[in-house]
Every structure is written in C-alpha cells, then in structure tokens.
Amino acid sequence: MASLLPRLAIPKAEPGQLDPRSLFAPLPGSSQRDVRLEIGFGGGEHLLARAAVSSETGYLGAEPFVNGVAKLLAGIHAHDLQNIRIHHDDARDLMEWLAPASITGVDILYPDPWPKSRHHKRRFIRTSTIAELGRIMRPGAELLFASDIEDYVRWTQDLMADAAEFQPVHPVGGDQRHPPDGKRPSPPGGCRPISHSNALKRFSLVLSGNAYIFQQTFNKGIPR
C-alpha cells in the first residue's frame, strides 16, 4: 500500500480540468485510450477482471474503504496491471475533477443501498451525481448500475427518467420482451425491472447522444 498507492493515486485537479488519458502511457500510433470509471469498487474484483481483459482501456477506481484499496493493490501487483489508477476517497471528488465528456463508461455495482427511507438521501445515485455523470460521460458512454435491492433499482430508474441528459431506450439482455432492435415502443413510464424478488438485477444505462439504454441481466459477473 505504501509503495504502490502513491504511484497509482490520481492527483487532485481543478474542477473539470483532469483529462484521464493523461494518467496513462499514450497508446501507439494516434489511437486515443478509452477510460472507464468504477465507483465503489469494494475489493476490486470487477475492476481487476475488466482491466485484465482490456489492457488498452484505462480504468479509474474510487473507493474510500481502505481494506478494499489494499485488496485491489494486491491484485494489481499480482497481475502486473498497468492500466488502473486509484482515488482512495469519495468518487464525487474525482468526478468533479474530470473534464467534460472524458469517460467512456461508468460502473456502479451494488452501491450501498441505504434501505431505510430516512437514509435514502445518502444513496450515491441522486440528482446531483446523475448530472455529474452526464457531464463527464462521452456521448455513447455506458453507465452500468447494478443492485439487487428492488427499491434502489426503481429509485435509480425514476431519477434517470427525470434526467434531461438521459432518455430511455429499450432494455436489452435478460428482458426479451423488449428486444434491443429499437423497433418496439418503450413500456409506459420507461423500462421496468422484471420482478424476480431474489434475482440480481443489473441495469446498464447507455448514454448515446441524448439516449440511454437500460439493460437487465440476471447474473453477477463481468458484462459482455
């Protein structure tokens, strides 16, 4: 932790000034590196798996939980990964530093659910974070939100439906009722989760110009 974290820590930047590609070695030729962000990576299992299969993509991970950061660092060291940078703190600081339209994908996987009504305001997904996500994500970028708490899934759907920079498209993946061919109309009120009370629900919101796609799958694991 003492030796690797300082090398991989994302330096503080002025609001909106951080080009995340500058944190990584340039790719050969003129190709521009994609950079994804994972918010609340826990022990870093998903982040490590993604980074291992896509070495040309840069990955930013934000996590205040020290044991999680230590676990991620152990994984980075064990697999000699060069494409992860870490913000060991609140993801909202990092989001504020990031330049507009600089991120090609965001993963928010099983965020703290804060199930009691009086604690809902502590949920990571709220109007202000959705606005920040819309600012830092490139057109076409993907926001993958996963939760097994139905109330949090509905909460996220409702807030996303109100976000001007996002517009619902059709769910793809697990929900065959609304195939991803764009030909069928969305259900009234936007896409709804399939009710399987014990199923894990994963929503992928794709920001595409002014559009996002809800995607539902029922397995916890690395998406396609």
Ligand SMILES: C[S@@+](CC[C@H](N)C(=O)[O-])C[C@H]1O[C@@H](n2cnc3c(N)ncnc32)[C@H](O)[C@@H]1O
């Ligand atoms: C329920 S855990 C899920 C961890 C991991 N994503 C997984 O699926 O196993 C939620 C994580 O989000 C982190 N977290 C909570 N608030 C955060 C914030 N504002 N910024 C970054 N991470 C946060 C917590 O420390 C915790 O590790």
